Amino acid sequence: MKEITVDVIIPVYRPGERFGELLKRLDAQTQPVNRYIIMNTEQAYWDRWLSETGYSLPENLSVFHVTRETFDHGATRDAGIRQSDAGICVCMTDDALPADQYLLENLVRGLTEKESTAVAYGRQLPDRDCGIIERYTRAFNYPEESRLKTREDLPELGIKTYFCSNVCAAYKRSVYLELGGFTKKTIFNEDMIFAAGAMERGYGVFYSAGARVIHSHNYSGIQQFHRNFDLAVSQADHPEVFSGIRSEGEGIRMVKQTAAFLVRSGKAYLISKLIYTSGCKYLGFLMGKRYRRLPRPVVLWCTMNKAYWGK
Template sequence: MNNPERVDVVIPTYRPDGRLEELLKRLGKQSCPIRHIYVINTRSDRFPEDVEHIPGVIVSHIDQEDFDHGATRNLGFSMSDAKIVVFMTQDAMPADSRLIENLIEPLGEELVGVSYARQLPASDCDFIERYTRRFNYPEESRIKGKEDIPELGIKTFFCSNVCAAYRRDVYEALGGFSRRTIFNEDMILAGRMVQAGYKVAYAAGARVIHSHNYSGLQQFHRNFDLAVSQADNPEVFSQVRSESEGIRLVKNTMGYLLKSRKPYLIPVLVYKSGCKYLGYKLGQNYRKLPQWVVKWCSMSTTYWGK
């Protein structure tokens, strides 16, 4: 990749804990140098003051009512003039010193507009979620384009701002992230890239440690918002189906549990999968629901007050 020094990182934060300082420390030791790290913090009762004194780290604070998954990242992007901007979340931990190097390498190909990292399970990750990480983030890298839609379906657009690098020229050509979105800003932009003839790279050699042990109710809320984002962007998602990929994950996970001699976890899988599906179907039809029901179903309650 030419001019590897022209790389900046943007990290939105909210009530960060000690992991943010460890994340910044690891980013400071990358084989590919990072010029600036822009931390866009949503004001709360907690923020580690030492972060503002780390060389190369530039902190900005915004009010809670001003946060938006797309607009806040666009704000961070606008602060940089780097040719490549990497977006991360505050709980994504670089697995090694070559994260940025491996992440930006695919962007050297002419049509690749974004590259996203492999997510590895944390030490406290539960058994089912460990398999989900493997399912969504396999060991093999892949570059995805419009020609892959018949095979991959919605997975063609799959991308995650937990750790993803964007080429400035492609990002600007497509207008950046949606300026108002409840969730899923990464896949919305990746889908628009694919439709415009660009490609999405999955860089398996770029690894971050990131996982969550969501409860069934948390999965419900998350999938509700996921479906809302898809319903609000039919120009991207109307031609692909998400349900088939979800069914494939459930079937593969069930087979893995049986093979691993852990059939007692199947009821947990069925329960959480049911929560995901119910949340998704309600999210698809959120416009038909009373506002109080929508707010209860959503994990992003402040979004509905805007």
Template sequence: MRKADVIIPTFKPGDKLEKLLRRLLEQSVPVGRVIIMNTEEKYWDAERFESLFEGEDTKLTVCHIRQSEFDHGRTRHEGILKSDADVCICMTHDCVPYDRNLVKELLEALDASERVAAAYARQLPAADCGVIERYTRDFNYPAVSRLKGKEDEDELGIKTYFCSNVCAAYRRNIYLKLGGFTKKTIFNEDMIFAGHAVEAGYQIAYAADAQVIHSHNYTAMQQLHRNFDLGVSQADHPEVFGRLHSEGEGIRLVKKTAKWLVENGHVLLLPQLVMASGSKYAGYWLGKHYKKLPEGLIRSLTMNPAYWEGEAGDGR
């Protein structure tokens, strides 16, 4: 049986990480190691988290880094380098496996074709998820699995490259062959890798039966900050995002969400949708054009101020 390790970056982890670790230990296909890349040792509760692995076959490795050292791509890459498994599963510390078959379903998705370089899980809304975000989860993570390759670009556009490190499994040999995640990125390291993989002739698998619980109730301002960083990541990687643009997919989501709200008795949420969508687009547009913005404005817009320390992005 192939060995699968799990890599989880953490920062000020809490109850969700404990629940995530407990459910990883209950998987029908056991994981070999859990590799934690923790930001700032002072926030790590060793007694709480490490005690879960006492007497378990799954081993825990914890590596501490400073906040100034964290990078979405490089930190995960360093975790994968610490693994010797056939498959590395990247997860975030705020997602929770829905059932005992998460690892099993991800491995089966990787086995769908020799061309599959990565497989990502379906994200289900948490109990406290708002109405609009609940629909967005269904839009981005439908109930039907599929493979996506270069031959699907005309049909899927930018969604051909969609992949999420909230929960995604990578064939380690292909990952290393392609150079892994970009080593300095503000965001979107998963889609950047997926784009390179597709261009190299590989496929990305969406595994709808591999499920995690993960959602956010972002405010309009938080959406603006998040999408600013998204826009920056796309501006810095025209080799991936230069040909297939995101704007059309975003407009399609807004239209379908508005239609769904009207048809399901949520007309009063339309102003909230307009506010959220406007904030998303404003952040995205500013991020795409960040090279023309003053440094002070950039720092007020980003969710990742540490990224801008020293030389960051493309030429700044």
């Protein structure tokens, strides 16, 4: 049997202690990393990290520098994958930590068990400082059961059929190149857009519950607004994927289930916070869907990624 080679592609901006821990945990994986491909935004931050940590670059780690103005969620990751010659490319973010030494092994298994699988993505677990609402959201979006998804699941899963996350996702490089890779200009959602295109061509997307990373955020309501604005912009820019598939229904279901969970947990007093943050998400999403009607200064206030709008 042909040996499986795995390269890991990581966009990095202002690396810190967590990034060093990520590299350490990846080095300890049962599935060896053939090569690390680092897509670093702004060389000065990378040089500072090297100076402060004394980190010695291993021979299998390559760094490519881009500026904030040229960074793009799709194009930058695509450039990293095209630097690879491995059979499998794993995309990760610099703040996601493998929960154990079997992360890459489980991703590879999920990706290779069926020839028709194009991408496998992992389960995101809450970090120690994660609030109870976000903990439940993680459990809602990343259940304990693995699942292979295809276009036939659209009537049941709706928008979640296409869900995939480059926080931790493995791609068969040959299939990735066959399908043209990530869209080269996108503010968000390059992973879901690719997943939808793969399904259109008959491929499946595998959710590997056993491939676990620790990754969560305690976003404020305003941060949720900005994030969901950009999320909706990506949907508005790609009607070939998202038109006719409503996202709001899934969001309402999550809010209802989270509220019920808070009541059961004796945390009903947090429902007001849930309503506030959910309202911020929904308002950001509505405005993002209609961003073309908004004045440019309003768009620049709403977005998380101001550099994107200068392109």
